[in-house]
Amino acid sequence: MARIVMKFGGTSMAGIERIRNVATRVKREWDAGNDVAVVVSAMSGETDRLVNFCREASPLYDPREYDVVVASGEQVTSGLLAIVLQAMGVPARSWLGWQLPIRTSDAHASARIGSIDTDRLAAAFANREVAVIPGFQGLTDDERITTLGRGGSDTSAVAVAAAMKADRCDIYTDVDGVYTTDPRIVPKARKLDKITYEEMLELASVGAKVLQTRSVGLAMKEKVRVQVLTSFEDKPGTLIVGEEEIEGNGMERQLITGIAYDRNEAKVTLVAVPDRPGAVATIFTPLANANINVDMIVQNVAHDSGNTDVTFTVPTAELTRALDVLDKARTDIGYEKVLSDSNVCKVSVVGVGMRSHAGVAATMFAALADRKINILAISTSEIKTSVLIDADFTELAVRVLHTAYGLDAPDTAAE
Ligand code: ADP
Ligand code: ASP
Ligand code: MG
Numbered sequence: 371m372a373r374i375v376m377k378f379g380g381t382s383m384a385g386i387e388r389i390r391n392v393a394t395r396v397k398r399e400w401d402a403g404n405d406v407a408v409v410v411s412a413m414s415g416e417t418d419r420l421v422n423f424c425r426e427a428s429p430l431y432d433p434r435e436y437d438v439v440v441a442s443g444e445q446v447t448s449g450l451l452a453i454v455l456q457a458m459g460v461p462a463r464s465w466l467g468w469q470l471p472i473r474t475s476d477a478h479a480s481a482r483i484g485s486i487d488t489d490r491l492a493a494a495f496a497n498r499e500v501a502v503i504p505g506f507q508g509l510t511d512d513e514r515i516t517t518l519g520r521g522g523s524d525t526s527a528v529a530v531a532a533a534m535k536a537d538r539c540d541i542y543t544d545v546d547g548v549y550t551t552d553p554r555i556v557p558k559a560r561k562l563d564k565i566t567y568e569e570m571l572e573l574a575s576v577g578a579k580v581l582q583t584r585s586v587g588l589a590m591k592e593k594v595r596v597q598v599l600t601s602f603e604d605k606p607g608t609l610i611v612g613e614e615e616i617e618g619n620g621m622e623r624q625l626i627t628g629i630a631y632d633r634n635e636a637k638v639t640l641v642a643v644p645d646r647p648g649a650v651a652t653i654f655t656p657l658a659n660a661n662i663n664v665d666m667i668v669q670n671v672a673h674d675s676g677n678t679d680v681t682f683t684v685p686t687a688e689l690t691r692a693l694d695v696l697d698k699a700r701t702d703i704g705y706e707k708v709l710s711d712s713n714v715c716k717v718s719v720v721g722v723g724m725r726s727h728a729g730v731a732a733t734m735f736a737a738l739a740d741r742k743i744n745i746l747a748i749s750t751s752e753i754k755t756s757v758l759i760d761a762d763f764t765e766l767a768v769r770v771l772h773t774a775y776g777l778d779a780p781d782t783a784a785e
Contacts (some may be wrong), residue, residue: 372537373405373495377505377527380414381544382601383447386454386768392601395542396500400460405495407534409505409527410451412443417506417520433478437507437517440479441467444504444523452502460499464488467507467515471527474508474516477661481508481516482584483525486533503530507623514692524585532592539594541581542601547608548573548580550777551629555765558778562627564609564616569627569720572754576718577632586610625723625730626775631764632716635665635683637742637746638692642677642706653680662688666716666747666758677706681747682759713768714746715764718756719771731755737774743767 376399378392384658399406420440422547424431424450448464453463470490474481494501505523509514524541531539548570549559565573565737567590574583580598589596591608599607609615650669657664668681685691689712697709731748734755738745743766747758759767769775770779 371403371405373534374399375407375409375534375536375539377409377523377539377541378601378606379523379541379543380416381620383410383451384415384440386450388601389447389450389454390473392542393451393458393460393732394460395601396451397460400498400500400574403610405534405690407491407501407503407530407536407628409523409530410444410447410450411505411523412447416443416446423639425499430694432634434514437478437481437515440518441504441507441515444506445553448502448504453501455502458467458666460500461498462502463494464502464504464505465494468513470667471574472503472508472529473733474510474518476510476512476514476516478514478516480661481510483508483588486529486575488533491530491534495539499640503707512777518586519776520582521579524582525588528585528588528592528594528596531594531596532588537598538593538605539589539596539598539763541585542596543598544600545580545598546600546603546605548598548628549608550627551768551772552578552631555631556769556772558769558772560779563606564610564611565627566616566722568613569722569738569753570610572646572751573628573630576630576720576754576756577634577716578630580627581610607691621651624721624775625727626719626721626777626779627774628720629768629771629777630718631768632718633761633764634686635714635716635758635775636686636689636692636710637681637714638689638696639679639681639709640696640705640707641679641709642673642675644704645672649678650680652699653682653696654705656695656702660691662692662694662695665757666749668722668747680705683714683716711730713761714758715761715767716756716758717764717767717771717783718754719775720754721784722753724753726749731772734771737770738767741766741770743770 505526553559571586594608
């Protein structure tokens with residue numbers, strides 16, 4: 371008998387027929403005598419719909435009330451799955467975030483899980499009951515509903531698995547594993563049997579939305595055994611493992627593990643900022659105080675006038691707030707005007723091989739130049755290089771890079 375967490379994403383939960391399919395998989399694990407906690411997402415499209423309601427209600431909405439609204443999608447699917455399981459003869463009940471509770475920080479819309487009380491889960495398992503837990507939601511110490519950021523059900527699942535010391539955390543989604551890049555835009559992408567926590571973390575953090583970044587960080591810290599697999603077929607998926615489990619084929623290791631893209635960043639340029647010590651602090655301190663994450667930054671050399679342009683990216687969802695913060699800080703910063711563009715995309719290549727090999731970034735720049743794709747900004751880390759490009763070229767850029775790094779699946783490479 372094992373203790374397992376099964377997480378089902380939005381596509382797997384979209385409609386009663388699909389929820390029945392999910393319930394069949396849950397029943398199979400329960401029939402085998404396992405303790406089963408199921409973490410569910412809202413039906414696909416539902417969270418977007420709820421987010422849009424908030425934006426329509428007020429562009430500068432109160433994030434605490436936003437959380438009340440967007441957390442509701444998962445409440446619906448957790449109740450529905452419990453109903454379907456019961457109808458199949460499996461004792462089940464839903465446990466909302468506040469009922470367990472799942473305690474989080476008060477960073478609304480991107481809250482972090484602090485602790486999960488497992489007493490009620492343990493009691494449910496003792497009664498041979500399946501516990502259905504809505505992902506994405508939690509509760510602050512002062513009893514307000516929170517959400518964990520988009521894609522946060524993955525993090526809920528890993529956190530539940532860590533808290534209940536589960537043997538496995540199976541993340542069921544609409545693709546059959548982790549690929550070298552998004553298989554929906556690159557049909558030649560290759561499925562990976564295994565990927566290290568570190569590489570998955572980096573891929574997720576630059577946009578591979580198959581797992582939420584924080585879920586991978588948590589799995590790595592808590593040593594949770596995570597597998598990504600499809601809910602539509604019976605076949606093995608991708609295991610996220612420690613580096614030592616891949617070491618065996620070290621010689622064969624690809625230089626680059628994968629490529630990701632992120633269309634959810636917007637470019638902001640402050641034109642003619644006075645070039646003096648402390649100038650950039652006047653820009654980024656108020657943004658940090660407003661909890662707005664700045665990613666790529668480019669500061670150009672000063673013009674003759676003694677002014678310089680500063681370009682950076684923020685999450686598109688935060689663009690309105692960022693522009694509001696910059697407008698309020700205008701006198702302090704002293705810029706002439708602000709330009710913004712959300713039709714941009716960040717494309718990144720990731721691989722631990724970058725640590726020991728020169729020329730990885732050069733291959734990227736050359737491949738993009740060859741297709742006349744202009745680079746708007748660049749950022750690098752030890753195992754990643756990212757470029758910002760016009761969003762219209764996203765698919766072309768990802769495909770070209772996939773081929774340039776030799777990642778195309780063997781049977782398709784010659785096409
Ligand atoms: P869920 O609703 O199950 O959480 P998501 O839509 O959040 O599903 O994540 C699954 C999607 O992630 C896939 O449909 C795929 O388009 C996308 N994706 C992006 N990069 C990758 C990758 N490297 N491997 C697999 N899927 C990826
Ligand atoms: N429903 C939430 C979202 O769409 C959380 C999740 O599905 O992981 O972001
Ligand atoms: Mg997801």
